[in-house]
Amino acid sequence: MKKVLLVFGTRPEAIKMAPLVKAFEKEPSIITKVCVTAQHREMLDQVLEMFDIVPDYDLNLMKPGQDLYDITTNVLLGMKKVLADFSPEVVLVHGDTTTTSSASLAAFYSKVKVGHVEAGLRTGNIYSPWPEEANRQLAGVLANYHFAPTAASESNLLKENKISENIIVTGNTVIDALFLALEKIEKNQDLKAKILKDIESKFNNSTFNIQDSTFILVTGHRRENFGQGFVNICEALKKIAQKNPEVHVVYP
Structure with a gap:
């Protein structure tokens, strides 16, 4: 069976990757594992709890005073062990965080194919946003599969001479996450009441x-x-x- 590793580390990544995690859980022909770097610890855990996701690997990188050098090196070293243990055929990353670029590089070093979710967003200025623009461009260079949210993103990738057959316009998975969250809230009246009370407060x-x-x-x-x-x-x-x-x- 195919083996896929989903890697993310921040709250926005977790929200947008949650629908993929839940979809893979329903696909018996693919062995899927989740690795979180915990680039954002507390905020990440909120999303994991909301979507009932239990990571298979937790690098737990969040440290006081850490900088981009620390995150990058720790993701690379942590991913080295995870990739050796699981040996996936594909690593899926999301968006434009330092986790994204570093996990893509780690997969490349292990000669594992990379799928980039929310691919193709570009500003044309590598320093704006910084470091996100560089992160997503680096991931785009290393990725074998590009899952673009819009036709405009697909166009950006084609201008960079990405292979058209490897680009798929998927829409933005944040919409899927919204529907998943709404479904869970509607099925759980206690949770719904808690959320309403929290907002009203x-x-x-x-x-x-x-x-x-x-x-x-x-x-x-x-x-x-x-x-x-x-x-x-x-x-x-x-x-x-x-x-x-x-x-x-x-x-x-």
């Missing part, structure tokens, strides 16, 4: 009714948004809130 207005409210959910933590970027985001959200007082802006 974030608002000072005691008359706030989450069931009848319209939301805009915002995420904007990336490094390239630091400084003026965050100012611009908040100014835009302020204008939206002023023009639409019935809409609640949720920015975790």
Whole structure:
């Protein structure tokens, strides 16, 4: 049987890889194992619990004060042992983290094929976002299979002379993750009540009714948004809130 290793280390990666983990669990013809680097420990664990994922390998790299050098070398050394133990035919990585580029390099060193999920995103500036743009370009160079979320991403890969037969436009797996989460919440009324209570507690207005409210959910933590970027985001959200007082802006 084919053996596939899924590798991820941050919360965003875990969210977007969770649908693949669950899909592989239903495929008896493929032996699948999950390796987490724990580049983000606490936030990663939240997602693993939400999607009922128990890693087969946990490199547990999160250390106070670690930098990109530390993460890169520790992923490489940790992956060396995992690859030797499991001997997969394919390693699946996601996106643009340091885990992504380092795990791809580790697989390459072991002559294991790499599949890159969310492939082909490009800004054209290797320093923006930094280091994510370099990470995804490095993964793209090492990858044998490119799973592009959009036709635009596919076009970027073709411009880089990637083999067209090895590019598959899949859509973004975050949508699949959303449906998985909704399904779990609807089946678990205790969990649903807990989530609703948690969200309601974030608002000072005691008359706030989450069931009848319209939301805009915002995420904007990336490094390239630091400084003026965050100012611009908040100014835009302020204008939206002023023009639409019935809409609640949720920015975790």
